[in-house]
Amino acid sequence: MQAVILAAGEGKRVRPLTRSRPKAMIPVANRPIIEYVIDALVKNGIRDIIVVVGYRKEQVTRFLNQLDIPIEVVVQTKQLGTAHALMCAESKIKGDFLLLPGDNYIDPHSIARIKDLPNAMLVKEHPSPSNFGVVLLNEGFVTNIVEKPEHSPSFMVSTGIYSLNMEIFSYIQGNDLTDAISLMIEDGHRVRGIPADDWQDAIFAWDLLKMNRRLLSTLSPTREGVASRQTVIRGSVRIGKGTTIGPNTVITGPVVIGNDCTIGPNCCILPDTSIGSRVTLEPFSFIGNSLIMDDTSVGSHSRITDTVIGERCSLADHTSVSSATGLMEIEETAIRSEFGAIFGDSVKSGPFARFKNSLVGNNVTIEGSSSICTRCIPDDSMVI
Amino acid sequence: MCGIVGYVGRKEAAPIIVEGLKKLEYRGYDSFGVATLGNGIELAKHRGRISENASSALILKGKIGIGHTRWATHGAPNDINAHPHTDCSGTIAVVHNGIIENYALLRRELVARGHTLCSETDTEVIVHLIEEHYTGNTNLLAAVQAVLPRLEGSYALLVISAKEDCMIAARNASPLVIGIGDGETFAASDMTPILQYTERAIFLEEGDVASIRREKLEIFNQGSRVTRPIELIDWSLEDVKKGGFPHYMLKEIYEQPQAFYNTVRAVNPDTVSRIIGCNPENVTIVACGSSYHAGLVFKYLLEGACGIPARLEFASEFRYFPPPVEGLVIGITQSGETADTLTAIRQAKSHNCRTLAITNVLGSTISRVADMTLFMRAGPEMSVAATKSFIAQLAVMMQIANITCDQKYNDSLLRAHQVIEEVLLMDISEAVTLCTNAQSVFFVGRGPFYPVALEGALKMKEISYIHAEGYAAGELKHGPFALLSSETPVIALCMPGETYAVMISNIKEMKARGAPVIAIGCEGDREVLDIADIFIGLPGSSVFVQVLTCLVILQLLAYHTAVALGRDVDKPRNLAKSVTVE
Numbered sequence: 024m025q026a027v028i029l030a031a032g033e034g035k036r037v038r039p040l041t042r043s044r045p046k047a048m049i050p051v052a053n054r055p056i057i058e059y060v061i062d063a064l065v066k067n068g069i070r071d072i073i074v075v076v077g078y079r080k081e082q083v084t085r086f087l088n089q090l091d092i093p094i095e096v097v098v099q100t101k102q103l104g105t106a107h108a109l110m111c112a113e114s115k116i117k118g119d120f121l122l123l124p125g126d127n128y129i130d131p132h133s134i135a136r137i138k139d140l141p142n143a144m145l146v147k148e149h150p151s152p153s154n155f156g157v158v159l160l161n162e163g164f165v166t167n168i169v170e171k172p173e174h175s176p177s178f179m180v181s182t183g184i185y186s187l188n189m190e191i192f193s194y195i196q197g198n199d200l201t202d203a204i205s206l207m208i209e210d211g212h213r214v215r216g217i218p219a220d221d222w223q224d225a226i227f228a229w230d231l232l233k234m235n236r237r238l239l240s241t242l243s244p245t246r247e248g249v250a251s252r253q254t255v256i257r258g259s260v261r262i263g264k265g266t267t268i269g270p271n272t273v274i275t276g277p278v279v280i281g282n283d284c285t286i287g288p289n290c291c292i293l294p295d296t297s298i299g300s301r302v303t304l305e306p307f308s309f310i311g312n313s314l315i316m317d318d319t320s321v322g323s324h325s326r327i328t329d330t331v332i333g334e335r336c337s338l339a340d341h342t343s344v345s346s347a348t349g350l351m352e353i354e355e356t357a358i359r360s361e362f363g364a365i366f367g368d369s370v371k372s373g374p375f376a377r378f379k380n381s382l383v384g385n386n387v388t389i390e391g392s393s394s395i396c397t398r399c400i401p402d403d404s405m406v407i
Numbered sequence: 408m409c410g411i412v413g414y415v416g417r418k419e420a421a422p423i424i425v426e427g428l429k430k431l432e433y434r435g436y437d438s439f440g441v442a443t444l445g446n447g448i449e450l451a452k453h454r455g456r457i458s459e460n461a462s463s464a465l466i467l468k469g470k471i472g473i474g475h476t477r478w479a480t481h482g483a484p485n486d487i488n489a490h491p492h493t494d495c496s497g498t499i500a501v502v503h504n505g506i507i508e509n510y511a512l513l514r515r516e517l518v519a520r521g522h523t524l525c526s527e528t529d530t531e532v533i534v535h536l537i538e539e540h541y542t543g544n545t546n547l548l549a550a551v552q553a554v555l556p557r558l559e560g561s562y563a564l565l566v567i568s569a570k571e572d573c574m575i576a577a578r579n580a581s582p583l584v585i586g587i588g589d590g591e592t593f594a595a596s597d598m599t600p601i602l603q604y605t606e607r608a609i610f611l612e613e614g615d616v617a618s619i620r621r622e623k624l625e626i627f628n629q630g631s632r633v634t635r636p637i638e639l640i641d642w643s644l645e646d647v648k649k650g651g652f653p654h655y656m657l658k659e660i661y662e663q664p665q666a667f668y669n670t671v672r673a674v675n676p677d678t679v680s681r682i683i684g685c686n687p688e689n690v691t692i693v694a695c696g697s698s699y700h701a702g703l704v705f706k707y708l709l710e711g712a713c714g715i716p717a718r719l720e721f722a723s724e725f726r727y728f729p730p731p732v733e734g735l736v737i738g739i740t741q742s743g744e745t746a747d748t749l750t751a752i753r754q755a756k757s758h759n760c761r762t763l764a765i766t767n768v769l770g771s772t773i774s775r776v777a778d779m780t781l782f783m784r785a786g787p788e789m790s791v792a793a794t795k796s797f798i799a800q801l802a803v804m805m806q807i808a809n810i811t812c813d814q815k816y817n818d819s820l821l822r823a824h825q826v827i828e829e830v831l832l833m834d835i836s837e838a839v840t841l842c843t844n845a846q847s848v849f850f851v852g853r854g855p856f857y858p859v860a861l862e863g864a865l866k867m868k869e870i871s872y873i874h875a876e877g878y879a880a881g882e883l884k885h886g887p888f889a890l891l892s893s894e895t896p897v898i899a900l901c902m903p904g905e906t907y908a909v910m911i912s913n914i915k916e917m918k919a920r921g922a923p924v925i926a927i928g929c930e931g932d933r934e935v936l937d938i939a940d941i942f943i944g945l946p947g948s949s950v951f952v953q954v955l956t957c958l959v960i961l962q963l964l965a966y967h968t969a970v971a972l973g974r975d976v977d978k979p980r981n982l983a984k985s986v987t988v989e
Contacts, residue, residue, distance in 0.1 A: 043832050076651065081661045081831070084651040088658070096651020301821075318825050335825045369829070369946075 031077025416591025427600030689734030743771020
């Protein structure tokens with residue numbers, strides 16, 4: 024059995040985190056989302072995997088090359104839609120295949136349920152269905168799919184994970200795959216809707232925190248770095264090679280820390296926190312429920328919660344980020360949100376900066392003592 | 408410069424050899440040939456690339472075989488000059504990598520004794536000499552051992568005979584690796600063809616002769632039996648695959664942040680202080696091609712940041728200077744097999760200089776010749792145009808400079824990979840369009856950016872075949888200015904620092920001659936932005952990192968230009984990956 028993973032789209036709603044990588048490559052619990060998808064396939068014995076790449080394809084391909092199993096890469100030069108992406112892989116597909124989005128988490132059990140059924144899709148209830156294709160079911164079979172309706176008739180949505188065969192290609196007319204599936208159903212093919220166990224999609228950047236929490240809970244603790252004897256470590260904590268943790272640091276799992284980090288002394292890391300590789304946490308910092316990517320440094324006496332920090336950021340001392348609710352404008356729609364801050368890549372902020380419910384773009388420079396509350400700061404700007 | 412592969416085992420030899428030759432194509436690809444021990448010696452050899460024309464070789468029968476992919480040195484690339492070569496009776500076949508220097512004399516002798524030599528190659532004399540010694544009661548091993556003292560020059564040889572189930576391998580000054588598999592044995596110019604079958608390898612020493620049979624492997628040196636250690640090679644085959652990238656070169660460009668970081672981390676301060684610490688007053692660097700440019704960057708940094716005078720020579724010219732009486736001689740070569748650099752290092756050693764090799768290949772010849780070796784951690788590089796090995800060479804040398812001047816630059820070196828990653832995200836399509844339509848392109852820079860300009864020009868001519876020259880910006884006025892016109896784009900490296908102010912006036916002068924200028928500067932630099940036709944703004948950083956970022960952007964420029972022109976990026980015409988002849 025083959026599997027086709029779609030990882031060509033940028034994931035615009037997750038900006039600013041997609042400047043240097045597509046959404047599928049955003050690290051959650053320190054591994055890119057697509058790696059969880061590939062893992063789930065391999066656990067089901069599916070090793071013939073094709074990945075469709077497009078946006079920032081070199082970064083994706085470079086990552087796929089490091090994996091143990093060989094993966095075939097297909098390029099979609101223009102990101103026109105899911106059906107178009109699938110067509111790019113058509114010549115490599117030999118028979119029955121699974122189709123999966125590379126930027127959603129899926130558990131291996133759900134894949135096991137669907138993989139031997141011809142024409143089936145995984146569905147799942149979601150509290151905000153209007154962001155997805157809403158699925159109407161009748162006795163386990165799909166009767167209709169409505170793509171992103173304004174008023175949703177049901178809470179059951181399509182996960183974008185399908186078990187299909189070559190027939191689908193004769194129904195592809197536009198660039199969208201749901202249209203093709205609808206045509207197939209109209210034409211009398213029966214498509215099963217199978218409920219998924221655990222499926223996670225981060226629609227907006229702050230949803231990554233929930234996905235992070237969920238994926239951290241599956242990790243087993245390991246300790247490869249060096250922790251001072253005065254460090255207190257509780258719960259499931261994973262510490263990578265070359266990382267040093269200074270005395271009097273308290274870490275409460277689930278927490279994952281990558282390689283070659285320098286933490287503490289006297290730091291406090293609370294549950295549901297992922298810290299990438301080569302990250303520096305200066306003394307007396309406090310971090311909880313956050314996702315920090317590679318090569319970032321956080322100054323001493325900072326307090327950071329409910330926050331996503333991109334790569335190569337440098338936050339000076341006494342940075343304070345606290346959670347709040349507010350309306351964020353994403354793709355010209357106001358979205359209700361609750362989080363501390365989202366920082367893109369290479370953000371530099373000065374001492375005593377305060378953030379509340381704010382999206383900070385890539386390459387932004389923020390002067391010391393600024394206070395930023397419920398705002399979007401565009402890429403490459405400077406806050407004085 | 409050629410690649411050779413041999414196989415002794417229980418499987419059909421031809422497909423294994425053909426696959427192996429494809430992997431060695433980077434060493435040369437103008438003709439190829441395969442000989443197997445089936446019904447007598449079966450032979451297929453052709454002009455052209457094996458990846459295009461392997462079918463005739465694949466049908467050969469037999470479980471012992473040898474193969475060769477050629478980069479012509481003696482005699483034009485054609486079917487007759489292609490290896491393997493056979494003796495008069497067609498029962499002995501030989502493949503050879505290297506050059507036999509006294510071949511003209513040997514050839515005259517052989518012809519006088521009645522042999523028919525049909526090719527123009529130096530290799531053919533070897534097989535006829537073996538034929539003369541391979542009579543009645545001597546075996547093939549003895550015959551080869553008897554011939555070797557007559558050969559002057561460099562060789563890695565594989566020999567098979569229709570009368571014996573064995574393969575003889577011999578090496579002198581050309582690389583040869585033996586791979587130990589499960590009931591099968593491989594021999595090749597390097598590990599790449601062997602990796603998919605085994606990771607256990609023996610690197611033959613100078614003058615070794617190996618007799619390879621299905622049941623046993625014996626190695627002799629100077630007539631007596633010797634044992635050589637089996638080494639485990641940790642390169643995985645994944646490392647040498649193209650992955651999903653359209654070209655090896657692009658893959659390797661994108662691997663540079665990792666290669667740089669790994670290499671910087673791998674160079675140990677204690678080792679470096681030991682090497683440099685004893686006599687830092689006299690450093691000589693010998694290298695060829697891109698490695699020479701890396702050496703030039705090193706010279707600027709070592710003299711500028713550490714105040715240690717450094718002398719830099721082309722390895723091929725080193726022998727014409729009186730050798731340094733004392734001091735440290737550093738040889739830089741990616742493959743560790745570059746013949747000129749090897750000769751220079753040997754020469755330095757014979758004058759009692761301490762020698763240091765900087766190379767990417769574990770177990771390569773230079774690491775055996777030099778007193779000390781620093782390995783770069785670039786992983787195997789397949790593209791002919793050096794990219795990640797170059798950046799890894801810089802990593803080694805920047806780290807040496809950093810350690811020598813009290814680790815002032817630790818922080819910027821450990822963060823350099825992030826800045827390189829930033830550069831990989833940049834869009835340079837405007838500059839690519841300008842270069843694609845040009846007949847010739849000039850690269851100019853000052854100080855440490857002068858070698859970067861040289862390397863940028865080298866990359867451009869290597870793969871895009873556009874005439875490109877690198878100059879020190881000040882030298883441009885002394886002649887090359889006459890060539891400037893609206894048809895000749897100039898790429899100017901104008902980074903903040905001591906070279907900045909003069910570069911600005913140089914750019915203005917070039918603009919005044921009508922040349923379109925692509926300026927590479929620091930992002931947000933209004934002044935350069937205003938005077939240049941196309942401005943590429945790189946992230947700001949220390950001078951060490953500026954050198955790296957400029958270099959990467961020039962690599963990308965050369966690559967995209969070559970792709971736009973439809974060139975064969977990974978195998979540019981007339982070039983081979985490493986030059987193992989002088």
